[in-house]
Amino acid sequence: MQGNAEKMVIEEKKRFMSLSKEVMPLLREINEKLEKYGYVKSTYITLNPEDGYMSFEPRETEWELRKLKGEHEAKICLDIREKVELEETEA
Numbered sequence: 001m002q003g004n005a006e007k008m009v010i011e012e013k014k015r016f017m018s019l020s021k022e023v024m025p026l027l028r029e030i031n032e033k034l035e036k037y038g039y040v041k042s043t044y045i046t047l048n049p050e051d052g053y054m055s056f057e058p059r060e061t062e063w064e065l066r067k068l069k070g071e072h073e074a075k076i077c078l079d080i081r082e083k084v085e086l087e088e089t090e091a
Contacts, residue, residue: 034058 034043039058046055051067062081067074 016091030043030045034040039060042059044055044057044059046053046057048054052067054065054067054074056065064077064078064079067075
């Protein structure tokens with residue numbers, strides 16, 4: 001039984017290693033573009049191949065780039081936040 005589990009781990013490692021080798025140059029290129037435009041802190045990239053959702057969020061701005069499955073164009077969104085003053089209540 002353990003041999004089968006080890007084989008599965010080895011196969012998944014090979015698969016992930018292959019993906020990593022293809023993705024790393026793309027990540028480096030994205031990092032270079034971020035630096036070019038002055039975004040040097042954390043950036044979130046969310047991808048869901050199953051439903052086609054894509055999101056790109058540099059944390060130094062309130063702007064986000066989104067693309068949903070079935071949409072032909074990506075959209076930029078502005079996240080506007082405002083503090084809500086709540087009355088104090090006893091817990």
